[in-house]
Amino acid sequence: MTIEDHSRAESPAASGLRESATFDRATIAAIQNAARTGIYDIRGGGAKRKLPHLDDLLFLGASMSRYPLEGYRERCDTDVVLGGKHASKPLRLSTPVTIAGMSFGALSGRAKESLGRGASEVGTSTTTGDGGMTEEERGHSKHLVYQYLPSRYGMNPDHLRAADAIEVVLGQGAKPGGGGMLLGQKITERVAGMRTLPAGIDQRSACRHPDWTGPDDLAIKITELREITDWEKPIYVKIGASRPYYDVKLAVKSGADVVVLDGMQGGTAATQDVFIEHVGIPTLAALPEAVRALQEMGEHRRVQLIVSGGIRNGADVAKCLALGADAVAIGTAALIALGDNDPALEEEYRRLGSAAGYYDDWQDGRDPAGITTQDPDLQQRLDPVEGGTRVANFLRVLTMEAQIIARACGKAHLLHLEPEDLVALTIEAAAMSRRPLAGTSWVPGAGA
Amino acid sequence: MAALNAKNGIAAGNEPDAPTATVADVPLGASAARHSGTVTVDLAEVTVRQLNAALHAEPAGSRTRYRVLNPAGEHALAAGIGAPLDVRIDGHAGYYAAGMNMRAAVEIHGNAGTGVAENMMSGRVHVRGDASQSAGATAHGGLLVIDGNAGARCGISLKGADIVVGGDAGHMSAFMAQAGRLVICGDAGDALGDSLYEARIYVRGRVASLGADCVEKEMRPEHRQELSELLTAAGRDDDPSAFRRYGSARTLYHFHVDNARAY
Numbered sequence A: 001m002t003i004e005d006h007s008r009a010e011s012p013a014a015s016g017l018r019e020s021a022t023f024d025r026a027t028i029a030a031i032q033n034a035a036r037t038g039i040y041d042i043r044g045g046g047a048k049r050k051l052p053h054l055d056d057l058l059f060l061g062a063s064m065s066r067y068p069l070e071g072y073r074e075r076c077d078t079d080v081v082l083g084g085k086h087a088s089k090p091l092r093l094s095t096p097v098t099i100a101g102m103s104f105g106a107l108s109g110r111a112k113e114s115l116g117r118g119a120s121e122v123g124t125s126t127t128t129g130d131g132g133m134t135e136e137e138r139g140h141s142k143h144l145v146y147q148y149l150p151s152r153y154g155m156n157p158d159h160l161r162a163a164d165a166i167e168v169v170l171g172q173g174a175k176p177g178g179g180g181m182l183l184g185q186k187i188t189e190r191v192a193g194m195r196t197l198p199a200g201i202d203q204r205s206a207c208r209h210p211d212w213t214g215p216d217d218l219a220i221k222i223t224e225l226r227e228i229t230d231w232e233k234p235i236y237v238k239i240g241a242s243r244p245y246y247d248v249k250l251a252v253k254s255g256a257d258v259v260v261l262d263g264m265q266g267g268t269a270a271t272q273d274v275f276i277e278h279v280g281i282p283t284l285a286a287l288p289e290a291v292r293a294l295q296e297m298g299e300h301r302r303v304q305l306i307v308s309g310g311i312r313n314g315a316d317v318a319k320c321l322a323l324g325a326d327a328v329a330i331g332t333a334a335l336i337a338l339g340d341n342d343p344a345l346e347e348e349y350r351r352l353g354s355a356a357g358y359y360d361d362w363q364d365g366r367d368p369a370g371i372t373t374q375d376p377d378l379q380q381r382l383d384p385v386e387g388g389t390r391v392a393n394f395l396r397v398l399t400m401e402a403q404i405i406a407r408a409c410g411k412a413h414l415l416h417l418e419p420e421d422l423v424a425l426t427i428e429a430a431a432m433s434r435r436p437l438a439g440t441s442w443v444p445g446a447g448a
Numbered sequence B: 001m002a003a004l005n006a007k008n009g010i011a012a013g014n015e016p017d018a019p020t021a022t023v024a025d026v027p028l029g030a031s032a033a034r035h036s037g038t039v040t041v042d043l044a045e046v047t048v049r050q051l052n053a054a055l056h057a058e059p060a061g062s063r064t065r066y067r068v069l070n071p072a073g074e075h076a077l078a079a080g081i082g083a084p085l086d087v088r089i090d091g092h093a094g095y096y097a098a099g100m101n102m103r104a105a106v107e108i109h110g111n112a113g114t115g116v117a118e119n120m121m122s123g124r125v126h127v128r129g130d131a132s133q134s135a136g137a138t139a140h141g142g143l144l145v146i147d148g149n150a151g152a153r154c155g156i157s158l159k160g161a162d163i164v165v166g167g168d169a170g171h172m173s174a175f176m177a178q179a180g181r182l183v184i185c186g187d188a189g190d191a192l193g194d195s196l197y198e199a200r201i202y203v204r205g206r207v208a209s210l211g212a213d214c215v216e217k218e219m220r221p222e223h224r225q226e227l228s229e230l231l232t233a234a235g236r237d238d239d240p241s242a243f244r245r246y247g248s249a250r251t252l253y254h255f256h257v258d259n260a261r262a263y
């Protein structure tokens, strides 16, 4: 091998070649794909580009003027009550970390069962999704939130009454303004039956609700749902982060007990890449606006706020709570806990043209981890008991990590975390969170 | 039945048309009244919540008759019933009357607002007047009869129920309708059956325009037969041979770049 050969083998960059920041390799591949196939990319997951996020915030911890609590000794409580404003039976959860709505159809029945088992073990809730309520999930989920979506697939008053809360879905952070899709290869007889559609077709979930438009109608719709369920169930309203200040106000005015706010990093089972990456605003940008809306209405903490979109660890949980959320929801991280993108599956990912750590073809139905598939053989790879244990482990770690931070900030309950515990690491994050840039007292846009 | 005892305005009589009495102290649970009589509920006196709580508290097989007076366009009237009750509403209903109905027969002697019988599972809802938008939206089963006209999006996202409209139906009716049958004895508005799946549509009058992927189809004997049964069930005597049938061309069932112009 000559010296020249050697350096080429190392990396193009090592031999002085420079990759374009504008036309990077993923961009080049996307153009080549579009030119070859005439179709855009559809994929799972959330926004992949770098966005201002919770990592851009830091906790200050205790100091001369703040008392910490003793780790491993002093209590830091984690329980939350969701939906008590109008509902006679609010949800009482042991941790503010919940499982987000993911449809049966997108996920296998065993994946839904695993999530139910894991969440129930730690005393939190799971959420159905487009496609209706399955026995696997109702049977294993102690606290089950039933989504009320534009498609109304499988919508049924018995399930409405069997649920512990109802979530009216307006949008998702990955695609505010978008409907859903489930590609034909995932529409098995069972999935098709639950959705009253022919098996094997590419299935479209509506983007607008069929029988209401706007907040005035929504108020009447919520009343109907309360009437049907005798005012027992908390009613959530889920919005994709786009105009959170106004949407939260309108959701509360329409009678929501709980608002679910999903930022643009939030995952999806199948959406056009251009939609995921270019519509909606980041979780960090949306959350403070939602809290401001609630505070102005005098409803902060009376109407609970659940935040999702890129929650990965206990620090993310603690930061959301400190900014004013009452709970968080996880989707993508829960799938990873179940075994998605496991390096042990590297070879199989390669065969699908992907790699462990990159796999996002959740729309495709050939998931080697057996999670985002309806294939009978692939599904068998996920053991729901083991999967449940992994989910429970992960939820416990998230909760304990959040407690570690809360104790360091002197808080005896996770919900005592407050904005004053935080500073920002970047100017963008400071402007979005309205917390000062670390080491300064500067909040861009605040004051004079 | 606690809700019924709570307030004036719900009365039990032994005859279907027994006059309303104000009977604050009469417990409605009296079995004679429940089995053979009509329960009369005056919404000038009690709330919709009390009415619905009473309807929901009926035991599974109950065929009790209810008569609702002074509905005054209230919303969610008789929503969420699970028993085979017989409910007559004397006057106009607001949004979502008989929403998610299961098993009951609900008759509205007046007009109905948005979303009448939305997501009905079974039973029968009969609107004697006109119905507003999204009548029978997403309904999975049962029969919705509208003697008058229906507004826009009648039978939107229909999932197996049958709808018979005596008059005209507005634009975007049967939008994305998946299963079930929509019969329009008058004219249909624009974009009928847009993005239709497997639901079948029968129209007697003029169709302003067909939506994406909706086409006229041959009326075969089995279609005339089912249409005739639907008309009979709706209490109508229109001639089935005067109708045309519409259904999905099924060209949008798979996302394909060549279809991009259709949507």
Ligand SMILES: Cc1cc2nc3c(=O)[nH]c(=O)nc-3n(C[C@H](O)[C@H](O)[C@H](O)COP(=O)(O)O)c2cc1C
Pocket (backbone or CB within 6 Å): A044, A045, A046, A100, A101, A102, A103, A106, A107, A128, A129, A130, A147, A169, A171, A172, A173, A238, A262, A265, A266, A267, A268, A269, A308, A309, A310, A311, A329, A330, A331, A332, A333, A362, A372
């Ligand atoms: C596989 C998958 C399926 C989903 N299905 C639904 C759905 O049916 N309804 C819905 O409201 N959101 C759905 N979502 C979005 C989640 O509810 C949630 O908003 C999102 O996953 C949160 O962001 P995260 O993935 O970064 O945790 C889905 C997400 C994933 C990953």
